[in-house]
Amino acid sequence: xxxxxxxxxxxxxxxxxxxxxxxxxxxxxxxxxxxxxxxxxxxxxxxxxxxxxxxxxxxxxxxxxxxxxxxxxxxxxxxxxxxxxxxxxxxxxxxxxxxxxxxxxxxxxxxxxxxxxxxxxxxxxxxxxxxxxxxxxxxxxxxxxxxxxxxxxxxxxxxxxxxxxxxxxxxxxxxxxxxxxxxxxxxxxxxxxxxxxxxxxxxxxxxxxxxxxxxxxxxxxxxxxxxxxxxxxxxxxxxxxxxxxxxxxxxxxxxxxxxxxxxxxxxxxxxxxxxxxxxxxxxxxxxxxxxxxxxxxxxxxxxxxxxxxxxxxxxxxxxxxxxxxxxxxxxxxxxxxxxxxxxxxxxxxxxxxxxxxxxxxxxxxxxxxxxxxxxxxxxxxxxxxxxxxxxxxxxxxxxxxxxxxxxxxxxxxxxxxxxxxxxxxxxxxxxxxxxxxxxxxxxxxxxxxxxxxxxxxxxxxxxxxxxxxxxxxxxxxxxxxxxxxxxxxxxxxxxxxxxxxxxxxxxxxxxxxxxxxxxxxxxxxxxxxxxxxxxxxxxxxxxxxxxxxxxxxxxxxxxxxxxxxxxxxxxxxxxxxxxxxxxxxxxxxxxxxxxxxxxxxxxxxxxxxxxxxxxxxxxxxxxxxxxxxxxxxxxxxxxxxxxxxxxxxxxxxxx
Amino acid sequence: xxxxxxxxxxxxxxxxxxxxxxxxxxxxxxxxxxxxxxxxxxxxxxxxxxxxxxxxxxxxxxxxxxxxxxxxxxxxxxxxxxxxxxxxxxxxxxxxxxxxxxxxxxxxxxxxxxxxxxxxxxxxxxxxxxxxxxxxxxxxxxxxxxxxxxxxxxxxxxxxxxxxxxxxxxxxxxxxxxxxxxxxxxxxxxxxxxxxxxxxxxxxxxxxxxxxxxxxxxxxx
Numbered sequence: 001x002x003x004x005x006x007x008x009x010x011x012x013x014x015x016x017x018x019x020x021x022x023x024x025x026x027x028x029x030x031x032x033x034x035x036x037x038x039x040x041x042x043x044x045x046x047x048x049x050x051x052x053x054x055x056x057x058x059x060x061x062x063x064x065x066x067x068x069x070x071x072x073x074x075x076x077x078x079x080x081x082x083x084x085x086x087x088x089x090x091x092x093x094x095x096x097x098x099x100x101x102x103x104x105x106x107x108x109x110x111x112x113x114x115x116x117x118x119x120x121x122x123x124x125x126x127x128x129x130x131x132x133x134x135x136x137x138x139x140x141x142x143x144x145x146x147x148x149x150x151x152x153x154x155x156x157x158x159x160x161x162x163x164x165x166x167x168x169x170x171x172x173x174x175x176x177x178x179x180x181x182x183x184x185x186x187x188x189x190x191x192x193x194x195x196x197x198x199x200x201x202x203x204x205x206x207x208x209x210x211x212x213x214x215x216x217x218x219x220x221x222x223x224x225x226x227x228x229x230x231x232x233x234x235x236x237x238x239x240x241x242x243x244x245x246x247x248x249x250x251x252x253x254x255x256x257x258x259x260x261x262x263x264x265x266x267x268x269x270x271x272x273x274x275x276x277x278x279x280x281x282x283x284x285x286x287x288x289x290x291x292x293x294x295x296x297x298x299x300x301x302x303x304x305x306x307x308x309x310x311x312x313x314x315x316x317x318x319x320x321x322x323x324x325x326x327x328x329x330x331x332x333x334x335x336x337x338x339x340x341x342x343x344x345x346x347x348x349x350x351x352x353x354x355x356x357x358x359x360x361x362x363x364x365x366x367x368x369x370x371x372x373x374x375x376x377x378x379x380x381x382x383x384x385x386x387x388x389x390x391x392x393x394x395x396x397x398x399x400x401x402x403x404x405x406x407x408x409x410x411x412x413x414x415x416x417x418x419x420x421x422x423x424x425x426x427x428x429x430x431x432x433x434x435x436x437x438x439x440x441x442x443x444x445x446x447x448x449x450x451x452x453x454x455x456x457x458x459x460x461x462x463x464x465x466x467x468x469x470x471x472x473x474x475x476x477x478x479x480x481x482x483x484x485x486x487x488x489x490x491x492x493x494x495x496x497x498x499x500x501x502x503x504x505x506x507x508x509x510x511x512x513x514x515x516x517x518x519x520x521x522x523x524x525x526x527x528x529x530x531x532x533x534x535x536x537x538x539x540x541x542x543x544x545x546x547x548x549x550x551x552x553x554x555x556x557x558x559x560x561x562x563x564x565x566x567x568x569x570x571x572x573x574x575x576x577x578x579x580x581x582x583x584x585x586x587x588x589x590x591x592x593x594x595x596x597x598x599x600x601x602x603x604x605x606x607x608x609x610x611x612x613x614x615x616x617x618x619x620x621x622x623x624x625x626x627x628x629x630x631x632x633x634x635x636x637x638x639x640x641x642x643x644x645x646x647x648x649x650x651x652x653x654x655x
Numbered sequence: 656x657x658x659x660x661x662x663x664x665x666x667x668x669x670x671x672x673x674x675x676x677x678x679x680x681x682x683x684x685x686x687x688x689x690x691x692x693x694x695x696x697x698x699x700x701x702x703x704x705x706x707x708x709x710x711x712x713x714x715x716x717x718x719x720x721x722x723x724x725x726x727x728x729x730x731x732x733x734x735x736x737x738x739x740x741x742x743x744x745x746x747x748x749x750x751x752x753x754x755x756x757x758x759x760x761x762x763x764x765x766x767x768x769x770x771x772x773x774x775x776x777x778x779x780x781x782x783x784x785x786x787x788x789x790x791x792x793x794x795x796x797x798x799x800x801x802x803x804x805x806x807x808x809x810x811x812x813x814x815x816x817x818x819x820x821x822x823x824x825x826x827x828x829x830x831x832x833x834x835x836x837x838x839x840x841x842x843x844x845x846x847x848x849x850x851x852x853x854x855x856x857x858x859x860x861x862x863x864x865x866x867x868x869x870x871x872x873x874x875x876x
Contacts, residue, residue, distance in 0.1 A: 573713055635754035 010047055014040045015301050028135055030128050031399035033301050037308020047309055055306040055367075060258070061299025062127050062364065064292050066155070066269040067254050069130060069148070070276015071289050078277055081149050088146060088345050089153025092359070095337050096122035100330065108383075112168035116378040119161050120370050120387065121330050125363030126151045126269070127300055128398050133358065136402070143351030146342070147358050155270050158365055162265075162372060169377045211265075218264045222257055222271055226278030234284045238460040238475060250291040283463045286456070286474045290482035303364070311392045315385050323386065327393045335360035353409045357401045361394040430454075431487055432496040433478030433508065435462055435471075438524050438545060439498035443471060454487045458499075479508045481515070494520040497539070502526055506533045513538030528583070532590045551576060575613070582609045670727030670769065672700045672844055677733040677741045679706055686775045686820040687734060689833050694732070697837065699844040701726060705743050712746050719751040724764055728843050729809070731800070732773040734820065738789075738796040740772075748803065757807045766808035769843070769850070771859065772797060773836065775820035783818070794857050810850060815839055815859040835860050842867050 014036035022032025040046045078085075097118035104114030129147055133139040139148065206214065230253070237249045254272050261271035279285060316323055339356040347355055370387055373379040379387070430446055432439045435457035446453050455473035457463050466473045476483040478499060489495075495512055497505050505523060512521050523539040525531035534542040551572055558568045589602040596602065674694050678687050681704070695702045701722065709715070723729065733740050755761045774793070782788040789796070794813050804811040815836065823829050839859060842848045849866050853859060859866070 635759055 007047060007050065010040055011302060011305055014305060019301070028132050028399050028402060029301070030132055030135075030304055031396075033304030034308040034396050034399075037305035038311060039308075040305070041309025042311050042313040051306050051309045055303065055310065058299050058303035058306055059364065060268075061296055061301075061303050063258050063268045063272050064254055064296035065127065065130060065300060067257075067272035067276045068289055068292055068296055070273040070278075071280050071285050073277050074280045075277055081145070084146055084149040084345065085153050088341055089150040089157075091341055091344075092150050092338065093122050093154060093157050095341070096334055099333055099337060103333075110170045112170050113379050113383065116165055116168055116369075116373045117383075117387065119165070120366045120373065120379075121334075121362050121390075123154045123158070123363045123365045123369070124151060124334075124359040125361050125395055125398065126155060127303060127364055128361065128395055129358050131300060132399065132402055136406075138354060141351055141354065143347060143354030143358070146345065146347055146351065146355045150359055152273070154363070154365070155267055155273070158267055158369070159270075161369060165369065165373050165378055166376045168373075171377075214264050215266060218260055218266065218271075219274065221260065222274050223278050226275050230279060231282060231284075234282075234475070235460045235464065238284075241458075243477075246287065247291045250288050251295065253288075254292060283460075283467055283473060283475045286454075286483055286486040287476040289486040290476070290480065293482060293486070307364070307392055307395055310388075311396075312385065312389060316389055319386065323389045323393060326386070327390045327397070330362065330390060331360045331394055331397065334362075350410060354405055357405050357409075358398070360401060361398040362391040363395070366391045429491070429493045430496060431456065431478075431484070431489060431492045431494075432498060433457075434496075434498035434500060434524075435466055435473050436498075436500065439496065440466065440471070442496050442498060443473075447471070454492075456483065456487060479504050479511070481511065489516065489519075492516075492519060494522060497521065497523040497534075502530055506530075506537050509534055509537040509539045528586070529590075529596055531583075532587055533592060535587070536592060547579075578609075578613055582606070585609070670843060670846065671725065672697075672728040672730065672840055673722055673726035674700060674702045674730045674732050674773075674840075675705055675744065675747065676703060677705045677731065677744045677747075679741055679743070681706070684734075685824045686817055686829060686832070687732065689829055690732065690773065690836050693833050693837050694840060697840055697844070700840055705747060706741075709743065712743055714743075714747055714750045716750050716753070719747065720753075720756055720764065723751070723768075726768070728769045728771075729765075730771055730773055733775075735774045735776040735793075735796075738791075739799070752803070752807065763808065768809045769812060770800075770804040770807075770809040771812035772800060772814040773816075774814050775817045775823075777821045778818060780816075780818040792857060810854070812850070812853050813856050813858050813861075832860075835863055838863065838867065 015033060018036035018039070019029045019032035022035065023029055041051060097115070099118070100121050101111075101115045101118030104117050105111050108114045108117070129151060130139070133144045133147065138144045234246075234249065237246050253275065257271045257275050258268035261268040279288060282288075335356050338359050339352070342352040342355045367388065370379065370384050370391070374381055374384045430451055430453045432443050432446075432453055432455045435443065435455040436459070439455060439457070443453050443455050453472070455466065455471065456476050456478040457466075457473060458475070458477045460475050463473045463475045474487065476487075478484065495516075497508055497512075499505050499508065509521055509523055512519055520541075521539045522541040523534045523543075525534050525542045525544050527544060531542045531544055555568045555572045558571070559565055586602055586605060589599065589605060590596075591599055591602075674691075676687070676691050676694075678684050678691075681688055681691070684691075691702065691704070694700050703722070705714075731740060731744055733744060736742075739745070752758070752765075753762075756764050774797075776783070776793065778789060780793075783791065783793045783796070785791070793816050794801075797814055801811045817823060817828075817832050819826075819828075823832065839848070847867060853866050856862065856866075
């Protein structure tokens, strides 16, 4: 227990110190984690042997990340990406593996080793690239999307690679391999193939067609289960109104799918991605995203730390020039090929550079394939150690490339013609909190005006009802900052607060005003007191929910009594104006700590204003000349006589 | 005693200008929108988008009267609808030009000010004459406004008009028209417009160079 707490303390310390510093310096969190790992591992030796085990655990962060990524990718989007996914991604893997293998054949003894090295090095780091892209807000750019397509295909490509590598075994290496595998930690191999190893595989010993059937069955289970079973389950859980039970369900979902994939020897990351895509259309999407997000972030951070901590400085010192040359060589080849492919697929200037620079490293899946290759006697343990260093170093250099992109590439391109802004998917320009009777009308009006909206409601039944009539809405408690972020608060222009809870509405407005000073906040108030509270909290507009409806009903009543409709309209306008002025006046006397019924000054003013109101309407009935009649009043009798005789010298007259 | 044949202000004086703009669908406007944008940018011009300020046609009479008091030149800028103004400008007249303010006993608030319209019409200028499709000249059609101005004791100037407004963009005439608009407003603001001559023209942009040049020469001489 003490040891575990100590490790947790060290890792958390490293993260807590290094990441904010790195971000402050503009280096991004990934580099911060990597450096933290180097400091606690190879430099100060605070942590050591447990790093590898931790890494397997931390790789679950990658699985979660792909789930969250999947939530952002609707099936239609995936279908639109198919050309890039297969073309760009497929060519990247084949060309890179081929080029590196060809060079490897000149340097290495066995072509098998060269080919395996090519496969290992062709992969890029999903963890680093996606984390950095989303952190810098580049994931939705064209270049970001192209990078994403390639990364996704690489994740898929690992499956055939794992099947191919055992066939490449170099006979005389086999003896050493058994020993090496044990030393290098066979766990890493199993983490890739499935986390728990062959002992739990459902497909061991199956013929290939049976295996194919099982794989398809598992995929179908994820897709159909995600589509049909998840909603009733989530709805049931949501009705319990227990936040942690929803979080537990979300985790269960991800772990369960990862387990299923593991049992059939498929990549858990791929499975959860698929589940994410299936759920991308679901009303629970934002809620799931914000529930998984913190776990994903922590585990990914841990993963990056273990990469940093795992760098073997002994080997690095002994073979510094070789490692450096190999790393830079590999990155140069990958970058160059990516650049050519980017040109081929018509990426434009900034996107083109982003694409080439972001994917030039070797990824975490490389470690996995490397261990697997060693285990299968394709790559010798010493070579594997060297390549591990190359992978780690290339990952360490990636944040540097991103900084280069930002500091060198972007400023130079900025002079070029302005590119059209990239489309932002599902980031509503207006977020509406509360989708019940009130928010619903607001939303319908905005939608009719062509405004993009995201409606959030904490009642799963309301969300379901609205979805049934075709209004896009999501389940979730709008007063939670993480959910607001998932719903795209950063891109929102305006926020409508229409939630049923008086106090939470005020707290929400306070939070929004503090965090997003430029956001327009429009709030529904229950009564005058609530309206003043909302105004004090920072709402730009606050309206009493029943005022207009009451006024309309009053007007309808007057019409029912036989009053002329336009007279009623005029009276209504005058009344409304008077009331609005009163509201402004009373705000100055209002005291949030004093109950309205005890605020004497305010009550006195209300009495005076009400008297004025009665007087105003009374005068209207007798004199025909007051605020409600203004301007439609005829001139005084006899006015034209004076004008025509030319006697008046007060005003201009006609001849 | 003032009569229509005797304009109140014969000699130009520098003035603060109030442009009351009325267009119920400004996003579709091709001619009024660039004119409005140019007027907004001019110093000494108060630009009021009436439909934006009173979307429910609930005109604030006190505010509008205060505005009138604070300016020397009043301009209605609008497209010509049924030979007249869009509805909100008629409502504005009905409400703001009250007895005791604009006319009648004590109604001297507008006395001595200058009034004119800046209109855009879709028909060709040739159609606006006795022999044409619209039977009357543009100045004749705007007689109600002319008489309103006179009853309020204001100097009435003929309209600053753009004809064939629907095709003005395609035919590349907008740019010159907006430039003329800016010249006219600037001259009115700086008191460089020959009022006596302007009052007799069929429209203000009939001979803008002459209107501006003559005064310039007179002042220099």
